[in-house]
Amino acid sequence: MIDLRLLREDPDRVRASQRARGEDVGLVDALLSADEARRSSGSRFDALRAEQKQLGKQISRATGEEKAELLKRTGELAAAVKAADAERDEAAAEAGALLLKLGNLVHPDVPVGGEEDFTVRETHGIIRDFEAEGFEPRDHLELGQALGAIDTERGAKVSGSRFAYLTGVGALLELALVNAAIAQATAAGFIPMMTPALVKPQAMEGTGFLGQAAQDVYHLEKDDYYLVGTSEVPLAGYHMDEILDGGQLPLRYAGFSPCFRREAGSHGKDTRGIFRVHQFDKVEMFSYVAPEDAEAELERLLGWEKQWLTSLELPFRVIDVASGDLGASASRKYDCEVWMPTQGRYRELTSTSNCGEFQARRLSIRMRDKEKGVRPLATLNGTLCAVQRTMVLLLENHQQADGSVRVPEVLRPYLGGRDFLEPVNAA
Template identity: 80%
Template sequence: MIDLRLLREDPDRVRASQRARGEDVGLVDELLAADERRRSSSVRFDELRSEQKQLGKLVPKATGDEKAELLRRAGELSSAVKAADAEQNEAVARTQELLGRLGNLVHPDVPVGGEDDFTVLETIGTPRDFAAEGFEPKDHLDLGRLLGAIDVERGAKVSGSRFYYLSGVGALLELALVNAAIAQATAAGFTPMLTPALVTPRAMEGTGFLGQAAQDVYHLEKDDLYLVGTSEVPLAAYHMDEIVDAGKLPLRYAGFSPCFRREAGTYGKDTRGIFRVHQFDKVEMFSFVAPEEAEAEHARLLEWEKQWLTSLELPFQVIDVATGDLGASASRKFDCEAWIPTQGKYRELTSTSNCDEFQARRLGVRMRDGKQVRPLATLNGTLCAVPRTIVALLENHQRPDGSVRVPEALRPYLGGRELLEPVAP
C-alpha cells in the first residue's frame, strides 16, 4: 500500500497513477474522505477518553450532589467513549480496505497504455533464419515428443488441460536449468531458498495477489491457504512483521518452488504445448533494499536476467511494460521476451518488478536506520520459469533431424551432453 501522507499531500499524483493504470480514479477521493473520517474519529475518541480519565480522578474526592452529578456525567461519557471507539474502528477498517484496493504509484517513465503499449528498450541476439538453413522449424511440442521429453496427453488424462509430464531428457533438462539458475544466483550473492507452496491469506494479500490477480489464485477453502503462483509470495513474507537492520541490506534470496496458476481469462490462448500451464517450477530472485536503492537494484536484477538468457544463447528483447499491464504491486516492470521461431514473435520468459515500499507496508517489513524505523523496498525478478525456457531452448536450438543442441552453459549440468537426440521416429 502507499503512504497515506503522500495521498494527502499530493492526491493528484495518485489520481494520475490510477488513471494511467486504467483503474478507478474515484477511489482516491473515497480514500481521502475515509482518511479524514479516521483522523477526526481518532481525535474525538482521544478527547473523550481524556475527559473520562480526568473525571475518574474527581469522583473519589467528591461528595453529595457533586458526586451524583459526576457519576451521571461518567455514565454519559462511558457510552460516548464506546460509541467513539466503534466509530474509530469502523473508520480505520474502511480506510484500510480502500487503501488495499489502491495500486502502487507508477514510475513516471513507464509507458502509458495496455498490454500492447510497451516500449522496446533493447534487442539482443538475432533470430535464426531457418529458411536459409533449408528446413522448417518444428514447434516445441513436436520436438518434445521426438525427444521423449514432453507428454501433454497423459498430463491431460491425469490432471486435465494445461498439465504435462516431463520425462527422460525433459526431466533432466528441467533439473539442469534449475541448477544452473541457482548457481548463477548464488554466484551473484543470492541466498538459495526452498519455499512453501502454501501460504496464508495475509501473505498472499500482502504481496498484492488477492486484488485484481485473485482470479488466477488457487484457494484451499477448508484450510484457508493459497497455492502460490510464484515464490515471490513466500519470499516477500519471509521477513513479515520484522525490523531489519539497515546494515544487513541488501538481502537477496533466490527461491525455487512449484507455482500454480488458474490462467483465468486465457481461454483459447497458448493451448498447445507447455507455454501456458497450470503448474510449473520457477527460480525467482527477490531483494529487500533501502527505498533509495530500489531503482539501482531493479537495474541489477534486469542485468542478471539478461546474463541468464545470454548464457542460454537465446535471442531476446527487453521491454518496459506499460502501466495497464503492471500488476497492483509494481511501480515499474521490465520483461525479457525470447524469440519463439514457430510463433514468429517474442514471448515473455523473465520479468522483474520494482515494488518500492508497497509490499513492505502491507507486510510490516521495516528497516532500522539509526534511530529511524521505516518501510524498506522489495523487488522481484524471474530468473527461470522452466516450461517457457524449455520451449525457447528446444525451438531455437533444434536441428533438421529433430535433435537439439545444448548451450555450452548447460552442458556441465547435463553430464557434458552436447545434443538432445530423438528417441522416437
C-alpha cells in the same frame, strides 16, 4: 499499500497513477474521505478518553451532590466512549479496505497505455534464419515428443488440460535449468531458498495478488490456504512483521518452488504444449533494499536476467511494460521476451519489478538505520528461470534439422556433458 501521508499531500499524483493504470480514479476521493473520517473519529475518541480520565481524578476528590453528578456523567461518558471506539474502528476498517484496493504509484517514466503500448529498451542475440538453413522449424511439443521429453496426453488424462509430464531427458533438462540458474544466483550473492507452495491469506494479500490477479489464484477454501503462483509471495512474506537491520541490506534470496495459476483469462491461448500451463516450476530472485536504492536494484536484477538468457544463447529483447499492464504492486516492470521461431514473435519469459515500499507496508516489514530510524524498506522481484517456458524456447531456438537439440554450454555440466539432445521417437 501507498503512504497515506503522500495521498493527503499530493492526491493529484495518485489520481494520475490510477488513470495511467486504467483503474478507478474515484477510489482516491473515496479514500481521502474515509481517511478524514478515520482521523476525526480517532480524535473524538481520544478527547472523550481524556475527559474520562480527568473525570476519574475529580471523582476521587468529590463528595456529596458533586460526586453524584460526576458519577452520572461518568456513566454517560462511558457510553459515549464505547460508541466513539466503535465508530473509530469502523472508519479505520473502511479506510483500510479502500487502501488495499489502490495500486502502487506508477513510476513517472513508465510508458502510459495498455498491453501493446510498451517501449522496447534493448535487443540481444541473433534470430536464426531457418529458411536459409534449409528446414522449417518444428514446435516445442513435436520436438519434445520426439526427444521423449514431454507427454501432454497423459498429463491431460491424469490432471486435465494444461498439464504435462516431463519425462526422460525432459526431466533432466528441468533439473539442469534449475541447478544452473541457482548456481548463477548463488555466485551473484543470492541466498538459495526452497519455499512453501501454500501460504496464508496475509502473505497473498500482502504481496498484492488478491486484487486484480485474484482470478488466477488457487484457493483451498477448507483450509484457507493459497497455492502460490510465484515464490515471490513466500519470499516477501519471509520477513513480514519484522524490523531488519539497515546495515545488513540488501538482502537477496533466490527461491525455487512449484507455481500454480488458473490461467482464467487465457481461454484458447497457447493450448498446445507447455508454454502456458497450470503448474510449473520457477527460480525467482527477491531483494530487500533501502527505498533510495530500489531503482539501482531493479537494474541489477535486469542485468542478472540478461546474463542468464545470454548464457542460454537465446535471442531476446527487453521491454518497459506500459502502465495499464503493470501488476498492482509494481511501480515499474521490465519484461525479457525471447524469440519463438514457430510463432515468429517475441514471447515473455522473465519479468523484474520494483515494488518500492508497497509490499513492505502491507506486510509490515521495516528497516532500522542510524540516520532515519525505523521506516519501510523496498522490495523487488525478478524471474530468473521459469522452467517450462524456458524449455519451450530452448527447444525451438536450438533445434537442428535432424530433430536433435543443441545444448547451450552453460547447461552441459548438468546434463552429463551432452552437446545435443537426441530424438528417441520417430518425428
